[in-house]
Amino acid sequence: MTELLTYGYMQRALLAAVLIGGICSAIGVYVVLRGLSFIGAGISHASFGGVAIGVALGVNPIASAIVFCLLVAWAIGFVSRKGSIKEDTAVGIFFASTMAVGVLIVGLMEGYRVDLMSYLFGSIIAVTRQDLLMTFAVTAAVAVLIAVFFKDLLFVVFDPEAAQVAGLPVEWLYYLLLSMMALVIVTSIKVVGIVLVSALVVIPAAAALQLTERFNSAVLISVAVGIGSCVSGLFVADQLGVSPGAAIVLLEAGVFALSALASPVRRRNMG
Amino acid sequence: MNDQGAPVVGLHNVTVRHGGVVVLEDVNLAVNRTDFVAIIGPNGAGKTTLLKVILGLVAPSSGEVLVFGKPPNELGSERAKIGYVPQITSIDLRFPISVFEAVLMGTYGRLGVGARPTKAEREAAHRALDRVGAADLAGKPIGRLSAGQRQRVFIARALVDDPELLLLDEPTTGVDTAAAAGFYTLLRQLKQDGLTIILVSHDIGVVASYVDSVACLNRFLFAHCRPDEIQCTEALRAMYGCDVAYLHHGEAPHIVVEEHK
Numbered sequence: 001m002t003e004l005l006t007y008g009y010m011q012r013a014l015l016a017a018v019l020i021g022g023i024c025s026a027i028g029v030y031v032v033l034r035g036l037s038f039i040g041a042g043i044s045h046a047s048f049g050g051v052a053i054g055v056a057l058g059v060n061p062i063a064s065a066i067v068f069c070l071l072v073a074w075a076i077g078f079v080s081r082k083g084s085i086k087e088d089t090a091v092g093i094f095f096a097s098t099m100a101v102g103v104l105i106v107g108l109m110e111g112y113r114v115d116l117m118s119y120l121f122g123s124i125i126a127v128t129r130q131d132l133l134m135t136f137a138v139t140a141a142v143a144v145l146i147a148v149f150f151k152d153l154l155f156v157v158f159d160p161e162a163a164q165v166a167g168l169p170v171e172w173l174y175y176l177l178l179s180m181m182a183l184v185i186v187t188s189i190k191v192v193g194i195v196l197v198s199a200l201v202v203i204p205a206a207a208a209l210q211l212t213e214r215f216n217s218a219v220l221i222s223v224a225v226g227i228g229s230c231v232s233g234l235f236v237a238d239q240l241g242v243s244p245g246a247a248i249v250l251l252e253a254g255v256f257a258l259s260a261l262a263s264p265v266r267r268r269n270m271g
Numbered sequence: 272m273n274d275q276g277a278p279v280v281g282l283h284n285v286t287v288r289h290g291g292v293v294v295l296e297d298v299n300l301a302v303n304r305t306d307f308v309a310i311i312g313p314n315g316a317g318k319t320t321l322l323k324v325i326l327g328l329v330a331p332s333s334g335e336v337l338v339f340g341k342p343p344n345e346l347g348s349e350r351a352k353i354g355y356v357p358q359i360t361s362i363d364l365r366f367p368i369s370v371f372e373a374v375l376m377g378t379y380g381r382l383g384v385g386a387r388p389t390k391a392e393r394e395a396a397h398r399a400l401d402r403v404g405a406a407d408l409a410g411k412p413i414g415r416l417s418a419g420q421r422q423r424v425f426i427a428r429a430l431v432d433d434p435e436l437l438l439l440d441e442p443t444t445g446v447d448t449a450a451a452a453g454f455y456t457l458l459r460q461l462k463q464d465g466l467t468i469i470l471v472s473h474d475i476g477v478v479a480s481y482v483d484s485v486a487c488l489n490r491f492l493f494a495h496c497r498p499d500e501i502q503c504t505e506a507l508r509a510m511y512g513c514d515v516a517y518l519h520h521g522e523a524p525h526i527v528v529e530e531h532k
Binding site: 033043068089149150151152158159161162164165166167168169173209212213214215217218265 | 369372373428
């Protein structure tokens with residue numbers, strides 16, 4: 001295993017796994033508590049459209065997907081807050097139509113099919129130096145935002161109405177959360193792929209919330225589960241020659257199942 | 272009601288429409304300093320909307336709302352003078368925070384975005400818990416409280432920044448009778464301490480024995496009167512379509528509402 005680490009691609013993959021595993025599961029605690037999991041799935045699928053546009057225009061596909069997904073995330077937020085449309089309906093509409101944009105573009109450009117496939121299912125061992133830099137920048141930016149707005153995001157997620165009465169910029173913080181989700185999700189599609197990326201956000205946080213009744217501990221446990229699963233999934237995939245994305249997500253699902261079975265929180269709520 | 276200068280809350284000809292539906296129509300209400308007012312009425316009467324209008328969460332379609340002499344959205348730093356206890360059903364009780372953390376949130380509005388609570392805020396949170404008789408609950412996760420304890424904790428959160436006006440939405444939902452009595456006694460104590468209190472309830476019987484006045488609301492404001500006044504009886508009868516009788520226990524008037532006919 002130590003021998004593996006001497007390969008440049010493996011070092012990059014490992015670093016990416018630590019960064020992405022950590023930041024996805026940190027933001028995930030807010031996402032799960034605020035009930036935004038489905039928006040996460042919507043954003044990740046929208047990134048297919050964003051990636052395809054990037055490939056078609058000849059710009060960095062992750063960069064174009066970030067811009068595209070930020071717009072989609074804000075649109076979902078706007079429509080479900082201002083309109084009479086429910087949040088999940090808004091996601092359902094954007095989810096499919098943005099993905100369709102990608103499918104349409106792929107159809108028009110035969111030659112790029114293979115390249116786009118790697119975005120759908122992820123290819124962590126193909127992470128380039130540039131990818132890694134971008135992942136690092138996004139992780140650092142989101143980590144700083146979470147640190148600065150930690151208490152405000154918590155208040156808004158816990159009790160949005162009371163937060164608004166207290167004079168907090170509730171709407172602004174909601175869009176901040178959506179923006180951080182879009183950034184983190186798009187950056188992570190290299191690792192597990194568009195199809196599986198929302199699991200990285202949702203599962204570690206869901207597992208952590210089975211195990212603790214403290215918010216700070218939930219964040220720490222979630223991050224530990226996220227990083228642990230991403231790193232070990234990478235090694236398992238390398239040893240067994242299977243897809244790293246699938247290995248990571250299945251490991252996380254396993255941790256969740258064990259957490260739910262052992263959960264002191266759940267046992268108390270049932271008793 | 273006593274007259275000590277301008278009312279804390281004043282509504283003038285307030286009408287609220289949601290879509291095509293008129294939720295509140297031509298409501299006039301004045302609440303003075305240290306008044307303890309219950310807004311009562313059947314489900315769907317617009318009680319919560321009225322509260323949200325006062326809080327500035329819902330803008331009236333027409334009419335004027337003044338809180339501390341200003342429209343609620345222009346209060347700025349004076350927002351800290353309002354303490355709000357939301358309906359408990361709007362809160363996820365599995366949320367992983369402790370009682371103390373929940374109460375500390377009461378300081379976040381004044382602290383502002385990005386600022387950290389300091390020792391002063393933490394002491395204020397402990398004082399607020401003390402004030403509602405819940406100091407021993409500080410470390411408990413909010414999911415492990417009884418309904419009565421939970422209400423005290425959310426009152427502590429509303430009190431942490433020393434507000435002058437306290438607004439409560441259906442505070443006794445799910446609280447048993449004994450705990451509710453203790454809860455209203457706490458509110459009376461807060462009134463003695465100088466707070467102005469407005470609460471929304473459909474629990475007419477219990478409320479009437481503790482409040483100074485009752486505002487009977489069912490889209491229109493039928494009456495704003497002392498619970499034992501005859502016009503209040505008439506208003507309740509008109510609203511509920513049934514006879515309402517009062518009993519007196521010592522000084523506090525009690526209302527007994529009969530089954531709907």
